[in-house]
Amino acid sequence: MVAPLPRHRPRVHLISLGCPRTLVDSELYLGKLQQAGFTVVDTLEQADVALVNTCSFIQEAIDESVETVLDAVALKQQGKLKAVVVAGCLVQRFKDGLVKELPEVDGFVGVDGFGEIDAIVQQALNGEHHALIRRRPRLPHQGQPSRVALTPPHYAYLKVSEGCLKGCRFCVIPKIKGPLASRPIEDLVEEARRLIEERGVKELIVVGQDTSDYGVDLYGRPRIADLLQALGKIPGLGWIRLLYCHPKGVTRDIIEAIRDIPAVCKYLDLAIEHADDQVLARMNRGITQQGLRERVGMLRAEIPGMTLRTAVIVGFPGETEQAFAALLSFIREARFERLGAFRYSNEAGSAAFRDPDQITETLKARRYDELMSLQRQIAEEINRTLLGRVCEVMIDEQDPDDPNVFLGRTSADCPEVDGLVYVKSPSRLVPGQLVHTRIIDTYEYDLVAEP
Structure with missing residues (x-):
């Protein structure tokens, strides 16, 4: 039995690491803690408890998670915190091994402890x-x-x-989170309504491990297009943005939903990961370069003004110079407006972990730099075509360095990962406001505009 909360409401500060999916989990943890009587605070200096929601997708994320936990432990040892609780993917992936390695931590929660997080935190205290x-x-x-x-x-x-159902050989997510598990459409629509009514949300960003497979487990077929249709009918929503689609899952109904639903941004996050057929096969991506070409071509042809974001891995085992050249050639051809690249991280537990022909870190770095140099050139060229155009911009915040400049995004830009529009305006603009602007200058990834 968990002891009741003391008269002093314990203060919790949460550090959320990793992707937007983890951020949603962090919001759920805080919601449960707040309902249980804890006070959520903005800084560690204000807190009694540090709750670290971790990521363990690749080694870099593991290192960041462990370092963050150890920093919190150091504060506890200095008497500045009463307890440290660790949650999320790092805990789920390494389980008891992590518990043994970090005896200074007061509580551990896997990826599904939303209902019990308050009890774990109180027990830690x-x-x-x-x-x-x-x-x-x-x-x-x-x-x-x-x-x-x-x-x-x-x-x-x-x-x-x-x-996820896909089984990509570089990925450990199914071992952490399990197979695809979708939420019912009606639950998601109700949550979206609440976000709009309670927070004043104007932009809804749809995420999952593979959103193109959404609904297969519940309904026997993918229903992401049906979900977009339902979300598009909710009053008060300005933009709906779809992230994390597998190219193989991009079907005509998804294309039509993006094209025809007014609130859905003409934007799609479509991770190709590579474009050489042999590398794609070794990754178990279930698609060829020609299949990628056809899907990119359909999206471009069917949806005028379409923005495509993609993700690419360089240095996968067996990636030859010829294979890397094929990737660069495809990037030149597809001209993705947005691209994120990663150096392959050889993860224990992934199917590719013991593959021969591992690529050296030096070669991965060279290929990464070459790819990103190409993408910067493409992005800069695309941005230059926007000079003088009128674009709708959603304001995010005021520039902290200039009261007459406001930071925003076009519908072609997702928060955190894409470019910004620097809007020069003598009159005050407010976050969430949609403003018609004219582009007056361009950079590699960012734009400058005025109303």
Whole structure:
């Protein structure tokens, strides 16, 4: 039995690491803690408890997570915190091994501890060390739990599913989160309505491990297009943005939904990962270069003004110079407006972990630099074509260095990962406001505009 909260409401500060999917989990944790009587605070200096929601997708994320946890532990040892609790993917992936490695941590929670997080935190404050790590996570979360906003009020992420069915050989997510587990359409529509009514959300960003497979487990077929249709009917929503689509899952109904639903941004996050047929096969991507070409071509042909974001891995085992050249050639051909690249991280537990022909870190770095140099050139050329055009911009915040400049984004730009528009305006603009602007200058990734 968990002891009742003391008269002094314990203060919790949460550090959220990793992707937007983790951020949604962090908001759910804070919602549960707030409902249980804890006070959520903005800084560690104000807190009694540090709750670290971790990422473990690649080694770089693991290192960041462990370093963040150790920093919090150091504060506890200095008497500046009463307890440290660690949650999320790092805990789920390494389970008891992590618990043994970090005895200074007071509590551990896997990826599905939304209902028990308050008990774990209170037990940590009471000096009791507990770890709640289920071998098979109970996902997705059920019902309509409260979320505490960790984004600006005008945009929010809507997580539609957990887990994945694809089995890419570089990825450990199915081992952490399990197979695809979708939430019902009606639950997601209700959550979206609440986000709009309670927070004033103007932009909804749809996320999952593979959103193109959304609904297969519940309905026997993908239903992401049906979900977009339902979300598009909600009053008060300005933009709906779709992230994390597998190219193989881009079907005509998804294309038509993006094209025809007014609120859906003409934008798609489509991770190709590579474009050489042999590398794609070794990755188990289930698609060829020609298949990628056809999908990019359909999206461009069917949706005027389409913006495509992609993700690419360089240095996968067996990536020859010829294979890398094929990737560069495809990037030149496809001319993705937005691109993120990653150096392959050889992860224990992934199917590719023991593959021969591993690529050296030096060669990965060279290929990464060459790819990003090409993408900077493409992005700069695309941005230059926008000079003089009128674009609708959603304002995010005032520039901290200039009261007459406001930072915003076009519908072609996702928060955190894409470019900014620097709007020069003598009159005050407010976050969430949609403003018609004219582009007066361009950079590699960013734009300058005025109303």
